[in-house]
Amino acid sequence: MQGVQNDQSELMSLQARRLMYPEGNGFRYETGGMMEQLRVLTADRIREFHREMYQPKNLCLVLIGEIDHQNMLEILEKFEDGILDEVPAISAPFKRPWVESDKTPALKETIVDTVHFPEDDESSGEVMVGFFGPNVNDTLLICALEILLTYLCGSSVSVLENTLVEKEALASQVSYYTETRPDVVVWLSLSSVATEKLADVEERLFQLLRETASKSLDMAYMRDCINRFRRQIKFYAESSGDFFSETVIEDHLYGSRDGSDLRKNESLEELDYLEVWTEEQWRKFLSKWLSDAHHVSILGVPSKALSQKLKSEEKARVKAQQDRLGEEGLKELERKLEAAKAENDKEIPREILEQFKIPGTDSIHFIPTTTARSGLAKKMGDLHNDIQMVIDKHKIDLPLFIHFEHIPSNFVTLKLIISTTSVATQLQPLLSLYLMNFFTTPISRNGKKMEFEQVVTELEKDTISYGLAPQGSNPELLQIDFRIEPEKHEAAITWLRTMLFDSVFDVTRLKASVTKMLAEIPDAKRDGDNMAAAVNAMVHWSPESSSRARNTLVKALYLKRIDRLLRDEPETVISQMESIRKSLCRFENFRVNVIANIEMLAKPVSSWKLLTSSLDCTKPLNPLESRKAYLSDAARxxxxxxxxxxxxxxxxxxxxxxxxxxxxxxxxxxxxxxxxxxxxxxxxxxxxxxxxxxxxxxxxxxxxxxxxxxxxxxxxxxxxxxxxxxxxxxxxxxxxxxxxxxxxxxxxxxxxxxxxxxxxxxxTMGSAAAVSFTNQVIYGISKDWNNAILKQVRDxxxxxxxxxxxxxxxxxxxxxxxxxxxxxxxxxxxxxxxxxxxxxxxxxxxxxxxxxxDYGLKPKEGEDDAEDGEEEGEEDDGSEGSEASDDEDD
Known part of the structure; x- marks a missing residue:
C-alpha cells in the first residue's frame, strides 16, 4: 500500500467511494488497507476474518477447461470433510455478504469534490465521476447500460469522445467502466485535462449529457452498437475462459442461490428487446441513470506543494517513531520481528507436501491446430494435411506470404504483420503518430473524401474489433488485426487495403492525435514502474529500434516539435507521413496470418488480391531480424x-x-x-x-x-x-x-x-493458433517447440x-x-x-x-524546451487502440 496510497488514481478513487458509500459499508474502504491501519492490524483480527468468511457456504469454485469430474468431486468431498472442525457449523446462521447486508442508500445530492495528488508537473489532472446504476441482476437494464455507454464513449465517433476529445480537445480520453455491485456503479473518467479547466470540463460533460438526452439520438448508430455488442459477446464466449468465470463469480456474489439469475445468460434475448426500444425509451434511460442522476465528481488536481509536504511528513513520522521508542524500544521491535520471521519461515512438514501428487507434464493436452501455407510462406516447408489440400485447390498465382491456422471457430482473425526496417531512423518516432492516426483519419473513396467519423462507423459495422499496434512477440514489427465473421472476410481485406493506401493525412486529424498523445505524457511520467521500464528501454535499445522510438521519453520531446510543425509547416509533416507510408506499405514487408475455420472461407487465397493488386510482388521478403540486432552497446x-x-x-x-x-x-x-x-x-x-x-x-x-x-x-x-x-x-x-x-x-x-x-x-483455440504462428514465423522455431523443450525440462x-x-x-x-x-x-x-x-x-x-x-528534431531558436513541468536544473537536485506504449519493452 505504501506504493499506491498517495498516487493519483488511488486518492481519487478512495475519496469517491467515501462520498458514495456510508460508514460501515465494505465498498467504502481500501481493499489493501491504509498504511495507518496496517501498522496496527493484528494477526488475530485476520484469523477472525478468515474463520468467518472462508467457509464452504461462502465459497464458489469455478473450473473451466479439461476436468476429470469424478476425481474433482472426490477431492472436494475429502477437502470439505477435513475442514468441518475448523469452520463454523454448516447449520450455523450466516449473513450473506452484500446481499443480506444493509442496502447502499441512493445518493441524495450531487457532490463535486477536489482531491490533490503529489506531482511536480501541475499542468494536467483528471475528472472522475461515479453514478449508481441498475440492480446487478436486472440483465435487461445492465445490457442497456453497456450499450448506452458504448454509444456515449465507446469509440472516437461516440458522443462524448468525439466532442470532448476529438473536437474540443478538453481531454485525451473519455473512458468508462462498470463495477459489479448490488447496484452497479458506473465510472466515467476524463484523462489529461488542463488543471485550470477541470471544473469547467466537468460541467461541460454534464451539459453534453443533458444535450444528448434532450435531442434526437442517432438510432442507426445505436442499433450498430447493439449489433456489434452481440457479435462481441459471441466472440468472447468462444475465445475467453474469463467470459464464463466472471459471470459465475458475479452470480455467486449477488445472484439467487437457486441459479435462476445465472440462467438468464443462456441467451441474448435482452438484446432483442433493446433492438425495439424507441428513441424516447433510450433518452429516458439516459436521463434517469446519467444526465439527471445524482453523482459524485472528483477533480484530481496535481500539487507540487503536496509532494514536498508528504516527503517532510514521512521524515517527521519516522523520526518521531524513533524518538518515542528509543534505542531499547527499537531493539525490542527488532527481536519481535525476527521471532515472527522465524515462525513464519518454519519449514512445512514434508509429509504434508507429499500428500499433493503432482501430475506429469504429459497430462496437459495442448489445443491442436492445423497449419497451411500459401505464396512465399510455402518456402518454410511443404505441409501435407487436409487444410493444405484445401488451400492448394485454389491454384492462384499470388506470392503474398499467407500463413493459415485452421481451428473450429465461428469467427475469423486476420493479421497483417509489417516490417519497419525500411523506415528511416530519424522518422521512427513518427510511427507513434502513424499508429494513433491510422483508424481515425479520412479516406479517399471513388475520388471523394470520406470523413473519419463515417470511416469509423463503417469499420464498426463490419467488424468485431480492429486495431494497429506493435506486434506482441517482436515490437519491431507492426500488426494490424481484424476480428470478423466469415462473411466479412473480403470486406476486412478491403479495409486493410483502404486504410493502408487510401487514407488521407489530414492536418486537423493529425493535430488531434498529437494533442491526445501529448496530454497523456504527464500521466505516464507519474508512474514509477512505467518510468523505470521506459528508462530501461532507452538505455538498452539502439536508436534504430522502432520500439525505442515510440517510448514515452522520446514522445515527450519529439511530439512537441511535431505539434509546432503542424502549426507552422504542416506540409513537412504530411510529407514525412507519406514517406513512412511508402516505406511500410510494400509487398516485401507483408506477412499475413489467417486464423479461422478455413473451410468456411469461400476464397481463402484469391481474396488477398484485393491487397496486392497494385504492388510490385517480385521483390524478395525482407527478413524478420532478431531483436538482438537492435540492442544498444550498453545491452551488448x-x-x-x-x-x-x-x-x-x-x-x-x-x-x-x-x-x-x-x-x-x-x-x-x-x-x-x-x-x-x-x-x-x-x-x-x-x-x-x-x-x-x-x-x-x-x-x-x-x-x-x-x-x-x-x-x-x-x-x-x-x-x-x-x-x-x-x-x-x-x-x-x-x-x-x-x-x-x-x-x-x-x-x-x-x-x-x-x-x-x-x-x-x-x-483457447484462437490463442493456440496465435502461438503456432508466432513460433513458426516470428521466432523461426518448430510449431511443437513447447512440447520438445518440456521433454528437456523434465530431465x-x-x-x-x-x-x-x-x-x-x-x-x-x-x-x-x-x-x-x-x-x-x-x-x-x-x-x-x-x-x-x-x-x-x-x-x-x-x-x-x-x-x-528528440532524434535530431530540434526546437526553434527561443522555443521553450522545458518538458512536462521539469524545471531547469532539476538534475542538479539530484477504443480501439491504434497506439501502444513501448515503455515496458523486453
Missing part, C-alpha cells in the same frame, strides 16, 4: 552502469537489473535456466519468501528474453529497493553454495509451473540448475556484469546511492528528462 556489454532517477510522484521504489544470457531457442543451458527461474519466481517460493514475504517489495522476479539473450531481474514497488536486491542476491548465492538447499517438491512445482505457463499462453538435474545460477543468474545481480535502473521517491535517493555504492555499483543520479531523445 552490460555492467558498471547504474542510474537512480528520483520521482516526486511516488512513495516507493522500482528497479530493473539486466545482464546477458543464452540467446537462442536451442541453447544447451536453456532448459536448466527455465527451471531455475521458475523455481526462483514461484509464488511462496524462496525468492517470494525472502522479498515479498518480508515486506521488502510488493513483487520481484527474473525474466529471460530468448531472442536477445537478456536476463532481467525486476523489483516492483519496494519501500527500499536496495534491501530487496540484497535479499534476492542472498537467495541466489545460497542456492549456489548449498547453504540453501533445493526443495524437491518445489523443484517439481517449478517444472509444473513451466507447463502451466505454456498452457496459459494458449487457453534437468540440480547440478545443472546450480551451474546456470552461477553463470547466468548471479551476474544479473553483480555490478560488473549488470546494468541497474532505479526509480524512487525523492526521499530515498540519498540512501539508495550510498547503499548501492557500498555494494560495488557506481550509481549516477539523473532526471527523467535527461533520458529524453
Amino acid at each position: 556489454n552490460p555492467g558498471n552502469l547504474a542510474y537512480i532517477v528520483p520521482m516526486p510522484t511516488i512513495d516507493s521504489s522500482f528497479a530493473y537489473l539486466t545482464a546477458k544470457g543464452p540467446s537462442s531457442y536451442d541453447h544447451p543451458q536453456l532448459p536448466a535456466l527455465m527451471v531455475a527461474l521458475s523455481y526462483l519466481n514461484a509464488v511462496e517460493g524462496p525468492m517470494w519468501v525472502a522479498v515479498r514475504g518480508t515486506g521488502l517489495a510488493y513483487g520481484s522476479g527474473f525474466g529471460h528474453n530468448k531472442d536477445t539473450g537478456l536476463v532481467k531481474f525486476s523489483i516492483y514497488r519496494s519501500p527500499d529497493v536496495f534491501k530487496a536486491y540484497e535479499a534476492a542476491k542472498k537467495q541466489v548465492e545460497g542456492h549456489i553454495s548449498g547453504t540453501m538447499p533445493f526443495d524437491p517438491p518445489a523443484l517439481d512445482g517449478a517444472i509444473s509451473n513451466i507447463v502451466r505457463r505454456f498452457a496459459d499462453e494458449q487457453p 534437468v538435474k540440480v547440478e545443472q540448475i546450480k551451474e546456470v545460477l552461477q553463470s547466468v543468474v548471479l551476474p544479473v545481480l553483480q555490478p560488473e556484469s549488470a546494468n541497474l535502473i532505479v526509480t524512487c521517491a525523492t526521499i530515498m535517493e540519498e540512501d539508495l546511492v550510498k547503499n548501492f555504492e557500498a555494494s560495488g555499483f557506481r550509481p549516477e543520479v539523473r532526471s527523467l528528462s535527461s533520458f529524453q531523445d
Whole structure:
C-alpha cells in the first residue's frame, strides 16, 4: 500500500467511494488497507476474518477447461470433510455478504469534490465521476447500460469522445467502466485535462449529457452498437475462459442461490428487446441513470506543494517513531520481528507436501491446430494435411506470404504483420503518430473524401474489433488485426487495403492525435514502474529500434516539435507521413496470418488480391531480424552502469537489473535456466519468501528474453529497493553454495509451473493458433517447440540448475556484469546511492528528462524546451487502440 496510497488514481478513487458509500459499508474502504491501519492490524483480527468468511457456504469454485469430474468431486468431498472442525457449523446462521447486508442508500445530492495528488508537473489532472446504476441482476437494464455507454464513449465517433476529445480537445480520453455491485456503479473518467479547466470540463460533460438526452439520438448508430455488442459477446464466449468465470463469480456474489439469475445468460434475448426500444425509451434511460442522476465528481488536481509536504511528513513520522521508542524500544521491535520471521519461515512438514501428487507434464493436452501455407510462406516447408489440400485447390498465382491456422471457430482473425526496417531512423518516432492516426483519419473513396467519423462507423459495422499496434512477440514489427465473421472476410481485406493506401493525412486529424498523445505524457511520467521500464528501454535499445522510438521519453520531446510543425509547416509533416507510408506499405514487408475455420472461407487465397493488386510482388521478403540486432552497446556489454532517477510522484521504489544470457531457442543451458527461474519466481517460493514475504517489495522476479539473450531481474514497488536486491542476491548465492538447499517438491512445482505457463499462453483455440504462428514465423522455431523443450525440462538435474545460477543468474545481480535502473521517491535517493555504492555499483543520479531523445528534431531558436513541468536544473537536485506504449519493452 505504501506504493499506491498517495498516487493519483488511488486518492481519487478512495475519496469517491467515501462520498458514495456510508460508514460501515465494505465498498467504502481500501481493499489493501491504509498504511495507518496496517501498522496496527493484528494477526488475530485476520484469523477472525478468515474463520468467518472462508467457509464452504461462502465459497464458489469455478473450473473451466479439461476436468476429470469424478476425481474433482472426490477431492472436494475429502477437502470439505477435513475442514468441518475448523469452520463454523454448516447449520450455523450466516449473513450473506452484500446481499443480506444493509442496502447502499441512493445518493441524495450531487457532490463535486477536489482531491490533490503529489506531482511536480501541475499542468494536467483528471475528472472522475461515479453514478449508481441498475440492480446487478436486472440483465435487461445492465445490457442497456453497456450499450448506452458504448454509444456515449465507446469509440472516437461516440458522443462524448468525439466532442470532448476529438473536437474540443478538453481531454485525451473519455473512458468508462462498470463495477459489479448490488447496484452497479458506473465510472466515467476524463484523462489529461488542463488543471485550470477541470471544473469547467466537468460541467461541460454534464451539459453534453443533458444535450444528448434532450435531442434526437442517432438510432442507426445505436442499433450498430447493439449489433456489434452481440457479435462481441459471441466472440468472447468462444475465445475467453474469463467470459464464463466472471459471470459465475458475479452470480455467486449477488445472484439467487437457486441459479435462476445465472440462467438468464443462456441467451441474448435482452438484446432483442433493446433492438425495439424507441428513441424516447433510450433518452429516458439516459436521463434517469446519467444526465439527471445524482453523482459524485472528483477533480484530481496535481500539487507540487503536496509532494514536498508528504516527503517532510514521512521524515517527521519516522523520526518521531524513533524518538518515542528509543534505542531499547527499537531493539525490542527488532527481536519481535525476527521471532515472527522465524515462525513464519518454519519449514512445512514434508509429509504434508507429499500428500499433493503432482501430475506429469504429459497430462496437459495442448489445443491442436492445423497449419497451411500459401505464396512465399510455402518456402518454410511443404505441409501435407487436409487444410493444405484445401488451400492448394485454389491454384492462384499470388506470392503474398499467407500463413493459415485452421481451428473450429465461428469467427475469423486476420493479421497483417509489417516490417519497419525500411523506415528511416530519424522518422521512427513518427510511427507513434502513424499508429494513433491510422483508424481515425479520412479516406479517399471513388475520388471523394470520406470523413473519419463515417470511416469509423463503417469499420464498426463490419467488424468485431480492429486495431494497429506493435506486434506482441517482436515490437519491431507492426500488426494490424481484424476480428470478423466469415462473411466479412473480403470486406476486412478491403479495409486493410483502404486504410493502408487510401487514407488521407489530414492536418486537423493529425493535430488531434498529437494533442491526445501529448496530454497523456504527464500521466505516464507519474508512474514509477512505467518510468523505470521506459528508462530501461532507452538505455538498452539502439536508436534504430522502432520500439525505442515510440517510448514515452522520446514522445515527450519529439511530439512537441511535431505539434509546432503542424502549426507552422504542416506540409513537412504530411510529407514525412507519406514517406513512412511508402516505406511500410510494400509487398516485401507483408506477412499475413489467417486464423479461422478455413473451410468456411469461400476464397481463402484469391481474396488477398484485393491487397496486392497494385504492388510490385517480385521483390524478395525482407527478413524478420532478431531483436538482438537492435540492442544498444550498453545491452551488448552490460555492467558498471547504474542510474537512480528520483520521482516526486511516488512513495516507493522500482528497479530493473539486466545482464546477458543464452540467446537462442536451442541453447544447451536453456532448459536448466527455465527451471531455475521458475523455481526462483514461484509464488511462496524462496525468492517470494525472502522479498515479498518480508515486506521488502510488493513483487520481484527474473525474466529471460530468448531472442536477445537478456536476463532481467525486476523489483516492483519496494519501500527500499536496495534491501530487496540484497535479499534476492542472498537467495541466489545460497542456492549456489548449498547453504540453501533445493526443495524437491518445489523443484517439481517449478517444472509444473513451466507447463502451466505454456498452457496459459494458449487457453483457447484462437490463442493456440496465435502461438503456432508466432513460433513458426516470428521466432523461426518448430510449431511443437513447447512440447520438445518440456521433454528437456523434465530431465534437468540440480547440478545443472546450480551451474546456470552461477553463470547466468548471479551476474544479473553483480555490478560488473549488470546494468541497474532505479526509480524512487525523492526521499530515498540519498540512501539508495550510498547503499548501492557500498555494494560495488557506481550509481549516477539523473532526471527523467535527461533520458529524453528528440532524434535530431530540434526546437526553434527561443522555443521553450522545458518538458512536462521539469524545471531547469532539476538534475542538479539530484477504443480501439491504434497506439501502444513501448515503455515496458523486453
